[in-house]
Amino acid sequence: MSTDDTPLPGDQTGEDGYLLDRKLVARILFAVDRGEQQILGNLLEKLHAADIADLLEQINTHDRARLIRLYDREFDGEILSELDESIREEVIAILNPVVLAEAVRELETDDVVDLLEDLEEPQQEAILDALEDSDRAAVEQSLSYPENSAGRLMQREVVMAPEHWNVGQAIDYMREADNLPEQFYHVVLVDPRMHPVGNVTLGRIMGSKRTLHLADLMEESFQVIPADQDEEDVAYAFNQYHLISAPVVDSEGRLAGVITIDDAMVVLDEEHEEDILRLAGVGESSLSDSVAGTSKRRLPWLAVNLCTAICASLVISQFEATIAELVSLAILMPIVASMGGNAGTQSLTVAVRALATKDLTGANVWRVIRREALVGLLNGLCFAVVLGVVGMLWFGSPMLGAVIGSALVVNMVIAGFAGTVVPVVLDKLGVDPALASGTFVTTTTDVMGFFIFLGLASRVLL
Amino acid sequence: MSTDDTPLPGDQTGEDGYLLDRKLVARILFAVDRGEQQILGNLLEKLHAADIADLLEQINTHDRARLIRLYDREFDGEILSELDESIREEVIAILNPVVLAEAVRELETDDVVDLLEDLEEPQQEAILDALEDSDRAAVEQSLSYPENSAGRLMQREVVMAPEHWNVGQAIDYMREADNLPEQFYHVVLVDPRMHPVGNVTLGRIMGSKRTLHLADLMEESFQVIPADQDEEDVAYAFNQYHLISAPVVDSEGRLAGVITIDDAMVVLDEEHEEDILRLAGVGESSLSDSVAGTSKRRLPWLAVNLCTAICASLVISQFEATIAELVSLAILMPIVASMGGNAGTQSLTVAVRALATKDLTGANVWRVIRREALVGLLNGLCFAVVLGVVGMLWFGSPMLGAVIGSALVVNMVIAGFAGTVVPVVLDKLGVDPALASGTFVTTTTDVMGFFIFLGLASRVLL
Numbered sequence: 014m015s016t017d018d019t020p021l022p023g024d025q026t027g028e029d030g031y032l033l034d035r036k037l038v039a040r041i042l043f044a045v046d047r048g049e050q051q052i053l054g055n056l057l058e059k060l061h062a063a064d065i066a067d068l069l070e071q072i073n074t075h076d077r078a079r080l081i082r083l084y085d086r087e088f089d090g091e092i093l094s095e096l097d098e099s100i101r102e103e104v105i106a107i108l109n110p111v112v113l114a115e116a117v118r119e120l121e122t123d124d125v126v127d128l129l130e131d132l133e134e135p136q137q138e139a140i141l142d143a144l145e146d147s148d149r150a151a152v153e154q155s156l157s158y159p160e161n162s163a164g165r166l167m168q169r170e171v172v173m174a175p176e177h178w179n180v181g182q183a184i185d186y187m188r189e190a191d192n193l194p195e196q197f198y199h200v201v202l203v204d205p206r207m208h209p210v211g212n213v214t215l216g217r218i219m220g221s222k223r224t225l226h227l228a229d230l231m232e233e234s235f236q237v238i239p240a241d242q243d244e245e246d247v248a249y250a251f252n253q254y255h256l257i258s259a260p261v262v263d264s265e266g267r268l269a270g271v272i273t274i275d276d277a278m279v280v281l282d283e284e285h286e287e288d289i290l291r292l293a294g295v296g297e298s299s300l301s302d303s304v305a306g307t308s309k310r311r312l313p314w315l316a317v318n319l320c321t322a323i324c325a326s327l328v329i330s331q332f333e334a335t336i337a338e339l340v341s342l343a344i345l346m347p348i349v350a351s352m353g354g355n356a357g358t359q360s361l362t363v364a365v366r367a368l369a370t371k372d373l374t375g376a377n378v379w380r381v382i383r384r385e386a387l388v389g390l391l392n393g394l395c396f397a398v399v400l401g402v403v404g405m406l407w408f409g410s411p412m413l414g415a416v417i418g419s420a421l422v423v424n425m426v427i428a429g430f431a432g433t434v435v436p437v438v439l440d441k442l443g444v445d446p447a448l449a450s451g452t453f454v455t456t457t458t459d460v461m462g463f464f465i466f467l468g469l470a471s472r473v474l475l
Numbered sequence: 476m477s478t479d480d481t482p483l484p485g486d487q488t489g490e491d492g493y494l495l496d497r498k499l500v501a502r503i504l505f506a507v508d509r510g511e512q513q514i515l516g517n518l519l520e521k522l523h524a525a526d527i528a529d530l531l532e533q534i535n536t537h538d539r540a541r542l543i544r545l546y547d548r549e550f551d552g553e554i555l556s557e558l559d560e561s562i563r564e565e566v567i568a569i570l571n572p573v574v575l576a577e578a579v580r581e582l583e584t585d586d587v588v589d590l591l592e593d594l595e596e597p598q599q600e601a602i603l604d605a606l607e608d609s610d611r612a613a614v615e616q617s618l619s620y621p622e623n624s625a626g627r628l629m630q631r632e633v634v635m636a637p638e639h640w641n642v643g644q645a646i647d648y649m650r651e652a653d654n655l656p657e658q659f660y661h662v663v664l665v666d667p668r669m670h671p672v673g674n675v676t677l678g679r680i681m682g683s684k685r686t687l688h689l690a691d692l693m694e695e696s697f698q699v700i701p702a703d704q705d706e707e708d709v710a711y712a713f714n715q716y717h718l719i720s721a722p723v724v725d726s727e728g729r730l731a732g733v734i735t736i737d738d739a740m741v742v743l744d745e746e747h748e749e750d751i752l753r754l755a756g757v758g759e760s761s762l763s764d765s766v767a768g769t770s771k772r773r774l775p776w777l778a779v780n781l782c783t784a785i786c787a788s789l790v791i792s793q794f795e796a797t798i799a800e801l802v803s804l805a806i807l808m809p810i811v812a813s814m815g816g817n818a819g820t821q822s823l824t825v826a827v828r829a830l831a832t833k834d835l836t837g838a839n840v841w842r843v844i845r846r847e848a849l850v851g852l853l854n855g856l857c858f859a860v861v862l863g864v865v866g867m868l869w870f871g872s873p874m875l876g877a878v879i880g881s882a883l884v885v886n887m888v889i890a891g892f893a894g895t896v897v898p899v900v901l902d903k904l905g906v907d908p909a910l911a912s913g914t915f916v917t918t919t920t921d922v923m924g925f926f927i928f929l930g931l932a933s934r935v936l937l
Contacts, residue, residue: 216660
């Protein structure tokens with residue numbers, strides 16, 4: 014901890030909470046400009062690795078390269094762990110290989126795995142070569158588990174004890190062991206076949222008599238994680254069952270490692286990021302991506318949207334004669350589509366989120382679909398009245414008001430229905446509903462909105 | 476842990492991960508139907524409280540009431556903690572007051588606080604009355620902190636030690652203490668004025684010689700949380716600095732309690748839920764809300780959308796004569812608006828997310844705005860070519876193709892610009908950008924899309 018008077022970003026509270034201090038950033042960049050290695054080192058030393066990583070992400074490429082070259086002699090491996098993927102490759106390419114090797118050797122093996130996953134082949138090799146043999150073997154074994162699995166997430170060092178031990182034995186064992194992991198919160202109890210049977214917290218061991226059996230002190234919430242389980246489910250289990258750490262088992266149920274809640278929290282955060290970005294059709298993305306990279310990544314969903322927009326236009330073109338006769342239809346028709354699209358997005362977001370939290374299941378899916386359609390009906394009726402009146406006053410035609418009101422009601426019921434059914438069906442098919450639902454639902458509400466409104470108008474008004 | 480052969484939901488892996496087993500749900504509902512209290516008790520005993528809460532949320536009101544009445548004698552307080560707010564009030568109203576009092580007394584005080592926050596006055600009183608005097612005082616003191624603050628989140632029992640103690644003293648103290656909290660992972664070191672100066676993990680204490688000073692074993696990552704800090708910032712700090720627990724201090728910097736990562740993870744999850752739902756204009760919501768409640772809650776944003784849609788229609792109406800002369804404009808105009816809306820949503824989602832993770836700051840905001848506008852330009856140019864060709868082939872007019880292409884480019888640049896500027900400005904003004912950005916951005920792209928396309932067409936084509 015720093016005893017200096019300069020406030021750390023984490024020491025600040027209030028509105029800007031943990032934002033990096035702008036003045037500090039300015040002082041760092043000034044030191045980089047003047048090539049003052051000593052001052053730069055002092056300024057960065059006060060920052061947490063995660064904050065240095067944020068700083069590197071926020072400054073531009075040119076400043077980043079100069080900063081790293083100047084700071085080169087003492088690069089903290091943790092910073093690499095915390096960096097965004099795109100920036101990380103850039104930083105590794107700049108770093109002096111000797112410094113890189115040193116930085117990586119400091120890291121725990123699960124952090125090295127996390128680092129390697131996203132790198133290209135030659136950079137991977139460089140880092141593996143930097144490791145000691147035993148660490149390298151551990152890293153390579155972790156990499157043998159599927160991507161995004163519990164096996165990749167776990168750390169391999171576990172503090173365990175036979176289930177028949179008592180508190181005294183456990184304490185003596187731990188106090189004599191000379192290679193306890195840096196962070197551990199539980200002793201995992203195992204049976205003779207090395208199957209984990211329960212967790213005892215260190216606090217419980219500290220507070221209990223030496224003669225008590227560990228088996229009698231086990232925590233109630235205990236979950237065993239299969240090594241091939243998807244990390245998304247791991248994060249769900251930690252959140253649902255309030256786990257602090259959980260043992261990971263191989264396909265034969267033997268203890269293979271342990272996952273701690275801080276890793277699960279990172280996964281939870283990433284999954285959320287993915288969901289929120291996918292719902293907007295953005296996919297993986299980071300603020301530090303280049304213009305060309307970002308364009309390319311957003312293009313596919315815009316292309317899909319173009320196709321669906323053209324579909325909607327094709328529907329409109331079927332009513333060309335109707336519109337030519339009554340231009341007010343062209344003026345009003347976007348309202349029907351827009352309201353349907355909004356209502357559909359509301360329903361689908363609720364459904365996508367409920368699927369992610371496993372709250373939308375076979376037990377309540379029909380009830381939810383019915384509810385969403387009814388909500389669409391109710392809100393549709395409210396706005397139909399408003400819009401009917403607007404249509405009547407604006408264009409002086411009660412029938413036009415009635416047509417747009419009716420079209421709105423129907424489209425909003427369709428929105429509620431599609432907004433729930435589409436994500437549920439995609440989920441059943443194994444497609445991520447966050448990724449594809451939006452397009453399907455808004456296409457439906459656009460096409461149906463134009464069709465119902467113009468179709469009704471052509472029958473009733475002409 | 477159950478030694479029965481029936482699989483627990485958490486024991487299952489594969490695609491459906493931790494989903495509640497449908498057969499188990501069916502068996503539970505069957506037992507409720509036949510009023511078989513013993514069988515129901517046995518079935519529920521195997522489930523984690525969080526899973527029972529999920530079950531209660533997923534079944535309908537009628538089944539829920541019958542289940543609770545049948546299960547009444549042994550209701551676990553944890554289930555109440557895990558329930559959704561709307562269902563929780565319902566369940567508390569059904570529960571026998573004696574059983575409710577018993578259930579609440581089992582809970583830790585921070586869970587009681589969490590429970591009380593969302594309840595109406597009379598239900599709050601009933602629960603406070605059920606508590607022992609000391610617990611009641613603790614709960615009432617927590618409630619004196621602002622809502623959604625660290626003070627509400629913390630637990631008051633802290634294991635602490637003077638900074639000059641050594642490992643042996645700490646171990647002896649803990650082994651003699653008879654009221655250690657159930658879950659604790661650190662010993663908090665305090666100075667004589669009770670200001671926290673560092674954390675030592677239990678694992679580190681276990682693994683170190685008795686003569687070593689605690690002050691030499693302190694963790695590097697150490698953050699002190701002010702009691703009035705917003706819980707959102709607390710969750711950010713845990714995630715950013717990989718904290719497991721952090722001491723909370725009052726306004727004089729004295730140790731007041733401790734927050735553990737599992738509580739921070741719940742907050743992180745809730746904040747994400749809020750963001751994702753707010754982006755879709757849904758606000759707080761749960762699958763178990765009633766039709767009327769859901770309608771009412773979604774109405775405001777649909778009303779805002781109606782107003783903005785009418786604005787867009789007003790813009791179109793300015794070009795009534797133009798459209799009457801060239802109906803193909805009415806057919807094509809939704810494409811320009813839709814593409815702009817999509818591109819704007821992409822930009823704004825990235826910006827909203829980056830603001831939440833504090834990655835978008837004064838240091839890079841101009842770079843990001845420029846990037847988003849350039850991405851809009853680049854993608855706009857791509858689609859302008861496509862759309863220009865479509866317009867030409869479909870309507871046989873190269874000039875119409877040129878008009879729609881140009882309008883698209885301009886609107887997509889606007890989308891990229893507005894998609895970043897709007898959330899940044901709202902954030903500066905202290906408004907949640909997730910809540911309001913969408914409406915502003917899509918209104919901009921709709922209005923500008925129609926205006927540019929129809930305006931250009933009326934000058935060039937007529």
